Amino acid sequence: MSIKVDDKIGTVRRAIPVRDARALFLRFMPGIVLVVLVLAVALANPLFLRPNSLLTAADSAAPLLVLAAGAMLVILCGSIDLSVAALASMCSVFVALWVPALGGWAVLAAVLVGATAGLIQGAVHVVAQIPSFIVTLGGLAVWSGIGLVASSAATVGVEGDSLEWAFTRIGDARIPSAALIAAGVAVLIAAVFWFTPVRRWFEAVGSAEPAAVLAGVPAAQIKLAAFTVSGACAGLAGGLLVARTYSGAPGLADSLLLPVVAAIVVGGTAITGGYGGIGRTVIGVLIITVLRVGLSVAGVDPSIEQIIYGVLVIGAVSLTIDRSKFQVMK
Amino acid sequence: MSVPVLNVVDLKKRYAETTALGGVTFEVRPHEVVGLIGENGAGKSTLLKSLVGLVQPDSGRIELRGNAVKLRSVAHAGSAGIGMVFQEQSLIPNVTVAENILLGAEGGAVRGGIYRWRELARRAQVQLDKIGCLVDPMAITDTLSFAQRQLVEIAKVLAIEERTHAEPVVLLDEPTSVLDSDEIEILFAQIERLRTHASVVFVSHRLDEVMKVADRVYVLRNGQTVGEFVPGQTDEAELQRMMIGRDAQGSHYHEDAQVDVSAKPVRLRVSGVSLKGVCDAVSFDVRRGEVVGLAGVQGSGREELSRALFGAETLSSGHISIEGEVKRFRSPRAAIAAGFGFVPAERRREGMVATMTIAENVTLPHITTVCNGPFLDRPRERRIVNDWVQKLRVKAPSIAASIATLSGGNQQKAVLARWMVSGDLRVLILDHPTRGLDVGAKSEVYKLIRTLSATDVAIVLLADSLEETIAMSHRVIVMKDGKVSAEIPAPVSSKPSPLEILERMI
The missing domain is CATH 3.40.50.300 (P-loop containing nucleotide triphosphate hydrolases)
Known part of the structure; x- marks a missing residue:
């Protein structure tokens, strides 16, 4: 029945304290969870707090952070990008194929390919007005398929040291270069968000697109930018993965999709858009990484990881979702 | 005098900073057509929603045939004997008229989970006959005209009668708003017929219609019943004044501040x-x-x-x-x-971004006025927004507070402020x-x-x-x-x- 219950005049007065409490909870919860997790893992195995294990953990978190940083932008402006992992897999194949000709520049080429793929998805979503969920779900299959065709469905090995820069340790502190690259991506996004009005545009589009458009926010361009950056990040993540496995392969990054979404929502970015940020995403990625380390320290079967991610995504979304955006939950 | 079918006593409902109903009292007697008239925002829709259980009043009583009731849902109101014909119709478009009329009350027309179509059609026809509606009960609903669908809705509401074994109260919410004049005449004839089966509450903001169709009329203003009259015994100017209220004089609209623009x-x-x-x-x-x-x-x-x-x-x-x-x-x-500047009608959906702060909302359209090149100048933003917040007397704890925490009036002032910050507002819609x-x-x-x-x-x-x-x-x-x-x-x-x-x- 099309009975519309008028919600224009909500019960604002009563809702504010609850909302504030919820907002506070959401703001600090991810940080608290991270600290608790680190302490728990350290209790189980004190060796975890040694610099070497921490750096190894940071190294392993790098591809996840790069993917999550890009995908977060798409979610922040109210859409979703389910194709990031498949796109990273496809790009890993291209990097491996192109290294003989381009050397280390193959990664840059993959970033450009990823950006183009993201732009195409964004354009289909914005221009043809197709839900991003569908566009990127279709994209997921398309990029996987292209990766399979380009690699003849086989792992493509990489010879030589032209990708060494993306998987090495730097200086006496032995900082992993991949972690520095990922941190660079996060810092770049954070700087753009802090120093320019871009963050407000993302939030306005994600939170109330009609209002954003009537306030002159270039909503279509914002969304295109989000998808393009997300694609570029997927390309970079593909490059990082090739560097550490000395090979590119269709399906190489596929298992990262759920951890990416889990990291974004566990960090506190609302899946409905309009609320979130890069700092939260970094914390989310750290939570997922420590969780993964912790599970292996505790001797949990890796097959159970997927179950935990699945439950985590649903649980985190149930806390952060803005239900007032939906008249009916589909 | 007989016991009123429906008696509403001092009904009140508040939403945060606004009073939607500030004490509504009226009664409906058997077979009577009662008009409820008021301007937009007078509380008509909140009142109707409380009468069909979509809104829970804060205080006051609703009595049906002398018994106080608490209505929890549309279905509950229906079984208590109140049905509403919604302004935005509530029929399901892709099923038959008969299914719509008997939806949720199929009774013997369903056996073992399977429709008995002949019985369904017969039962629906009984309801349609009450108002002499000639629509085929087996027609698919969205093939009907708007006016026909409205009659089907009325027939659907009348089906309450069989369930409660008493004559229902039928609420008609602005039923004429999308009808043309011929259809309005037909509707009025139907209402005359309807009163032999039910009591009717006819809600409208159009004085002429209410005068024509109602036996008695209540005037609603600012969420209160401010008067009761019998059509033909009160003059129209008096009623206008009752609807608008005495405060709606020149000073309310600051008419003395209207400048002469004939030479501009x-x-x-x-x-x-x-x-x-x-x-x-x-x-x-x-x-x-x-x-x-x-x-x-x-x-x-x-x-x-x-x-x-x-x-x-x-x-x-x-x-x-x-x-x-x-x-x-x-x-x-x-x-x-x-x-150009634009203040949209739906403030919460189109006028502002509820998750952002007052300052962010105010500077959103003219962000360049608080930027140096591509970079935000936050101190300048604070200065400019604070300045406008004071000029427009926006009551807010701080410009860094979420705009959602403000009252409606203060939100609207913030929305207006956003068009003034540039200092070059030329046309405002x-x-x-x-x-x-x-x-x-x-x-x-x-x-x-x-x-x-x-x-x-x-x-x-x-x-x-x-x-x-x-x-x-x-x-x-x-x-x-x-x-x-x-x-x-x-x-x-x-x-x-x-x-x-x-x-x-x-």
């Missing part, structure tokens, strides 16, 4: 603007500092036109010009760059700027409009009521079926009467 040059010229299927070759001028009211019923095209002026809809022909310069806006962004605001906040918005008018901003106003249109405007452009049907001057000394404008609207 034209700022906005709308030349032969057409929107596909909505309006056709609309032309008018707005002078510097002039407030032009756009009047028209729903479907007159004034809402779409106002959005099109702001670049939010595409013109199919015609153009607009500012100070003689032709403009073709392809987006609101382009209109904003040319000095106001779509129902006082909707949902209480009386005091309305008056402040009116004052702000006068101030903007005095600083040469050309203003296009789509007001909430005719009274507001007349009081606030220098000139009223009346629209009917997508065309300008009249242009009526409204200087302070000789404001037109609502009737003069109404005649040209319908």
Whole structure:
């Protein structure tokens, strides 16, 4: 029945304290969870707090952070990008194929390919007005398929040291270069968000697109930018993965999709858009990484990881979702 | 006198800072048609929603045949004997009329989970016969006209009778709003027939209709019943005053602050603007500092036109010009760059971004005024926003507070402030700027409009009521079926009467 219950005049007065409490909870919860997790893992195995294990953990978190940083932008402006992992897999194949000709520049080429793929998805979503969920779900299959065709469905090995820069340790502190690259991506996004009005545009589009458009926010361009950056990040993540496995392969990054979404929502970015940020995403990625380390320290079967991610995504979304955006939950 | 079928006593409902119902009392006697009349925002829809269990009142009583009831849902209200014919119809379009009429009350028409179509049709026909409706119960609902569907809704509500074994109370919510005049006559005839089976509450904001159809009429204003009368025994001017209230005089609208603009040059010229299927070759001028009211019923095209002026809809022909310069806006962004501002009717959905702060909302359209190149200048933003918040007397703990925490009136002031920060506002389009605001906040918005008018901003106003249109405007452009049907001057000394404008609207 099309009975519309008028919600224009909500019960604002009563809702504010609850909302504030919820907002506070959401703001600090991810940080608290991270600290608790680190302490728990350290209790189980004190060796975890040694610099070497921490750096190894940071190294392993790098591809996840790069993917999550890009995908977060798409979610922040109210859409979703389910194709990031498949796109990273496809790009890993291209990097491996192109290294003989381009050397280390193959990664840059993959970033450009990823950006183009993201732009195409964004354009289909914005221009043809197709839900991003569908566009990127279709994209997921398309990029996987292209990766399979380009690699003849086989792992493509990489010879030589032209990708060494993306998987090495730097200086006496032995900082992993991949972690520095990922941190660079996060810092770049954070700087753009802090120093320019871009963050407000993302939030306005994600939170109330009609209002954003009537306030002159270039909503279509914002969304295109989000998808393009997300694609570029997927390309970079593909490059990082090739560097550490000395090979590119269709399906190489596929298992990262759920951890990416889990990291974004566990960090506190609302899946409905309009609320979130890069700092939260970094914390989310750290939570997922420590969780993964912790599970292996505790001797949990890796097959159970997927179950935990699945439950985590649903649980985190149930806390952060803005239900007032939906008249009916589909 | 017989016991009233429905007796409502001192019903109250508050939403945060606004009182939707501040004490409504009325009664409906058996086989009576009672009219409820009031302006937009008088509390009619909240009242109806409380009577069918969609809204829970804070205090007061609803009595049915002498028994106090608490209504929890539409279904519950139905089994208690109250049914509503919704303004936006509630029928399911892709199933048969009979299924709609008996939805949830199929009884013997379903056996073992399977429809017995013949029985279903027979039972539906019983309801349709009550109002002499000739619609085939086996017709698919969305093949019917709007008027026919409305009759089906009435028949559906009458099915309550069989369930409760008593005659129901039928609430008709603005039933004439989308009907043409022939259909309205038919509806009125149906209401006469309906009263032999039920008691009827007829809700409308149109005085003439209520006078025609009701036995007794209650007037609602600001959430309260302010009077009761019998049609034919009260004069229309008296009723108008009852509906609008005594405070709706010149001072409420700051009419003494209406400036003379007859010598000012034209700022906005709308030349032969057409929107596909909505309006056709609309032309008018707005002078510097002039407030032009756009009047028209729903479907007159004034809402779409106002959005099109702001670049939010595409013109199919015609153009607009500012100070003689032709403009073709392809987006609101382009209109904003040319000095346009727009206050949309749905503030919470379109007017503001509820998750952002007051400052972020105020500077959103003109972000460059608080930027150095591509970089935000936060101290400058704080200074400018604080300045406007004080000038407009926005009551807020801080400009860093979420705009959602403000009252409706203060939110609207913040929304208006966003168009002033650039210092180069030339044309302001106001779509129902006082909707949902209480009386005091309305008056402040009116004052702000006068101030903007005095600083040469050309203003296009789509007001909430005719009274507001007349009081606030220098000139009223009346629209009917997508065309300008009249242009009526409204200087302070000789404001037109609502009737003069109404005649040209319908």
